[in-house]
Amino acid sequence: MIKIFLDKVKELKVNIDSIMIEENGVIEEEIINEIKLHELKSCSKLLIAYAYGIALNESFKCKYTDEILSLNTKIYPTLSSVYKGQIPAQVKEWTIRTLLTHSTGYEKMMFNEKHLETLDKNKLLEELFSTEIKYKTGKHFTYSNVEPYLLSIFFQENFDINIADFVNEKIFKLLNIKEFEWLNLGKYCAGATGLYLNHKDFHKLGQVLMNNGKYKDVQIVPEKWIKQMTSKQVECPDNYKPERFLPKLGAGYFTWISRDDIVFRDGAEGQYIICDNKNNRLITIMSTEKYMAKVTECLRGVY
Numbered sequence: 001m002i003k004i005f006l007d008k009v010k011e012l013k014v015n016i017d018s019i020m021i022e023e024n025g026v027i028e029e030e031i032i033n034e035i036k037l038h039e040l041k042s043c044s045k046l047l048i049a050y051a052y053g054i055a056l057n058e059s060f061k062c063k064y065t066d067e068i069l070s071l072n073t074k075i076y077p078t079l080s081s082v083y084k085g086q087i088p089a090q091v092k093e094w095t096i097r098t099l100l101t102h103s104t105g106y107e108k109m110m111f112n113e114k115h116l117e118t119l120d121k122n123k124l125l126e127e128l129f130s131t132e133i134k135y136k137t138g139k140h141f142t143y144s145n146v147e148p149y150l151l152s153i154f155f156q157e158n159f160d161i162n163i164a165d166f167v168n169e170k171i172f173k174l175l176n177i178k179e180f181e182w183l184n185l186g187k188y189c190a191g192a193t194g195l196y197l198n199h200k201d202f203h204k205l206g207q208v209l210m211n212n213g214k215y216k217d218v219q220i221v222p223e224k225w226i227k228q229m230t231s232k233q234v235e236c237p238d239n240y241k242p243e244r245f246l247p248k249l250g251a252g253y254f255t256w257i258s259r260d261d262i263v264f265r266d267g268a269e270g271q272y273i274i275c276d277n278k279n280n281r282l283i284t285i286m287s288t289e290k291y292m293a294k295v296t297e298c299l300r301g302v303y
Contacts, residue, residue: 041267044195053225145192
């Protein structure tokens, strides 16, 4: 199966670094470019969703509202305590679910790599709250790095732990992941990006998603939460491109819902976790390919 993929890689001249294909528990892998720790880009968003699933299941108590964390928890009390500048009134409507579904109401992608290069990392909330919120809360999906970053702030401020440290304790150690780096923006974990892992450990994150939160015999993330993450929670018509091998038909919690019972998570330059539930197949890909569509195009021959 990997040979078919690699032939297509060569034909299309795609910059693939490594691929792992697991089907019915049997793993094939090909390391083309050995990179000790590879940046996952937006695939790191998956860990933010995992962390919140665990916190919800363990009934974490929120410091600023004195309530048990839920999807309906408002984030304004936390942000107004952290940021003393003017905050748009609409932020009062934002909940944990709002952030997990990229439906805060902003019009365009923010806090991507190029955007961050122009900003003071300690003044990101100032940049955010000075930007127009065009759409009503919950009414429009706009893919962005803003929401995972806000979830990172909320987590740290309410539960007194950097979310990267929480992920290490509750997820990485159980997966025997020992080598990783995760970027901070100011004093908070970037959340949406900046995570580095080797490919074998990256594949473990996919196994957790594929196996309803389990790794081997250990329940890492609650099964109920994984099912919510991988169910369509919101429409995303602006991201739908029918010509793609994996069209985005909708979004779960930091996952994409595609055709034929396929759920996936992607990151810029072609990082992929693809859960093909119909064929009991998990595919993880790491690449440094500018044109991401070319990466999944190489999978057409595999199917």
